[in-house]
Amino acid sequence: MIDKSVPDDFQAEEERRRAVYNGLINTYSKQLFNFGYRFCPDGEIIKDCIQQLFLDLWNKNFDFDESSNIKSYLFRSIRNRILREKPKWNRNDPLLEEYNFILEFGIEKQLIQNDQDKELAGKLGKILNALPARQREIVYLKFYEDMDAGQISLIMNINRQSVHNLLQKAFQKMRVEWKDYCYLFFL
Amino acid sequence: MSKYENFGIEDFLRDEYFLEWVLKPTVDHKLFWEQWLMDNPEKKEELSNAARVIRSIYLKPLDRELSSQELNEIACHFISQTTSVIELKKNTFSRLRWIGIAAAILVPVMVGSIFSGSYFSTPEIVPASLWIHTVNQHNGSKLVALSDGSLVILKAHSHLIYPKVFEGGKRVVTLRGEAFFEVHKDAKRPFYVYTGPVVTKVLGTSFTVSSFPGKRKFAVLVNTGKVEVFQRQKGKSLEGSPSIVLLPDQQAVWNKQRTGLERGAVETSLLLSAGTSKKTFSFVNTPVPVIIARLEKAYSVRIQYDSSQYSLSRVTASLSNLPLEGKIKALSKAVNGSYRITDTGFIIN
Numbered sequence A: 001m002i003d004k005s006v007p008d009d010f011q012a013e014e015e016r017r018r019a020v021y022n023g024l025i026n027t028y029s030k031q032l033f034n035f036g037y038r039f040c041p042d043g044e045i046i047k048d049c050i051q052q053l054f055l056d057l058w059n060k061n062f063d064f065d066e067s068s069n070i071k072s073y074l075f076r077s078i079r080n081r082i083l084r085e086k087p088k089w090n091r092n093d094p095l096l097e098e099y100n101f102i103l104e105f106g107i108e109k110q111l112i113q114n115d116q117d118k119e120l121a122g123k124l125g126k127i128l129n130a131l132p133a134r135q136r137e138i139v140y141l142k143f144y145e146d147m148d149a150g151q152i153s154l155i156m157n158i159n160r161q162s163v164h165n166l167l168q169k170a171f172q173k174m175r176v177e178w179k180d181y182c183y184l185f186f187l
Numbered sequence B: 001m002s003k004y005e006n007f008g009i010e011d012f013l014r015d016e017y018f019l020e021w022v023l024k025p026t027v028d029h030k031l032f033w034e035q036w037l038m039d040n041p042e043k044k045e046e047l048s049n050a051a052r053v054i055r056s057i058y059l060k061p062l063d064r065e066l067s068s069q070e071l072n073e074i075a076c077h078f079i080s081q082t083t084s085v086i087e088l089k090k091n092t093f094s095r096l097r098w099i100g101i102a103a104a105i106l107v108p109v110m111v112g113s114i115f116s117g118s119y120f121s122t123p124e125i126v127p128a129s130l131w132i133h134t135v136n137q138h139n140g141s142k143l144v145a146l147s148d149g150s151l152v153i154l155k156a157h158s159h160l161i162y163p164k165v166f167e168g169g170k171r172v173v174t175l176r177g178e179a180f181f182e183v184h185k186d187a188k189r190p191f192y193v194y195t196g197p198v199v200t201k202v203l204g205t206s207f208t209v210s211s212f213p214g215k216r217k218f219a220v221l222v223n224t225g226k227v228e229v230f231q232r233q234k235g236k237s238l239e240g241s242p243s244i245v246l247l248p249d250q251q252a253v254w255n256k257q258r259t260g261l262e263r264g265a266v267e268t269s270l271l272l273s274a275g276t277s278k279k280t281f282s283f284v285n286t287p288v289p290v291i292i293a294r295l296e297k298a299y300s301v302r303i304q305y306d307s308s309q310y311s312l313s314r315v316t317a318s319l320s321n322l323p324l325e326g327k328i329k330a331l332s333k334a335v336n337g338s339y340r341i342t343d344t345g346f347i348i349n
Helices: A009-036 A043-059 A070-085 A115-129 A133-144 A149-156 A160-180 B009-013 B016-023 B027-039 B041-055 B068-082 B085-090 B093-110 B274-280 B288-299 B324-334
Strands: A105-107 B057-059 B131-136 B142-145 B151-154 B158-163 B171-182 B191-195 B198-202 B206-211 B218-224 B227-231 B243-246 B250-254 B261-265 B282-287 B302-305 B314-318 B339-341 B345-348
Touching (some): A009 A043, A009 A070, A009 B131, A009 B158, A009 B171, A043 A070, A043 B068, A070 A149, A105 A115, A115 A160, A115 B009, A115 B057, A133 A149, A149 A160, A160 B016, B016 B027, B016 B041, B027 B041, B131 B142, B151 B158, B151 B324, B191 B206, B198 B206, B218 B227, B243 B250, B243 B261, B274 B282, B282 B288, B288 B302, B288 B314, B288 B324, B314 B324, B324 B339, B324 B345
Parallel strands (some): B171 B191, B302 B345
Antiparallel strands (some): B131 B158, B142 B151, B151 B171, B158 B171, B171 B206, B191 B198, B198 B227, B206 B218, B218 B250, B227 B243, B250 B261, B282 B314
């Protein structure tokens, strides 16, 4: 007896594929939004980018099974897409060094008791907030998205040595700027 | 002597290795810093002050995030864009009836926003929540219970995609990585595991599938029952594709260099296979810790229990014919306790 409610093999395959993508959308969209918004704080643009990203992958017959690091691949793709599509930029140089990356730190004052530590926390926060965009991005990926050097190099499209150098630059900047900030400048 | 001996609190705050230890420590970090603290106990207060300062800094949330409704819109739009009209006509009424109810709620919200196209008179909008994509990013196992009573033990760094409720004449899941399946017997609804170009079909049995992208080996190891492994070919239906049937203690390996599925015997008899299972899980006056250790090893799951309460208890039972949960249930009963399923295994108390 033929079970009419079951599509034949090819439809089953496409349905299965669609279910896979559905699962990906369900799992990663919020994270992709959270990351993408930092480059371009426009909800509609970012939603559009996410939508297009998955449709393009589908149309390219991209196979989820074959990709070895889904999250990094998706992060890289959305990043490229946003940086490429933002109209402000020179289209001939879509991956320009200069872009914005929203990352703002605050201080939980209740967690610190003494004044000296309060001052240090304020100083650290201010310096982190003043890091250039690329360094902010790498701090975010490393400490808040838990990415390792390999994943970061894939996402930011730089080689592993550059990942290391960029992090070093961030810490170097922190050390240099530290001396410039004195007691009067913190909130 | 490392540089850290001369560090003041401000230096610690700007040191990458120290920050990593406070924020995302690995085993190496813990080993290093705990040892360093033991060697330099006078620095303890300075270190904990530094850690406290670091922890007091938090990342301010963005002024906006993706709402669940927006997520659903993206998912629905995706489905509508990738479903062809022809497919809709082939659906039976029973399916449409269910979908019709869901659509009635969804459509008033969707119309006018991102949807275009004229075929929304019979929309096949499947809510994103119908399919579950579960990922095990850790090194232990993760237990997944399926709607038909089947159990999946998802191994490290693996993904499983499955529907919340199995519908229709087939049970289909997609796997990337490795998992052990205990499939509830249902001859009317064969169970399929899709892993790239290879599909494993069973009626009711237990087996392990291992398919990691990038690694050349693909393997299906059969513990009990019978399993059929297909090699999907473009343009051919599944039943018409080449396949091999595997029996317990056999495995199929797919070498991506060549084009075939190869059958081979498993080197050492699997702990869970029909042959050894009886021996492995027949207990006569066996101490409970021994039974639990054996279960943990055979299934790669964590079983927590109060060792002070049960370490001296002994059990006589034959558990080999039971599925994993059945074994745990029987064991719990034997010690007058109860059990609970967790993410990574079971708790008996």
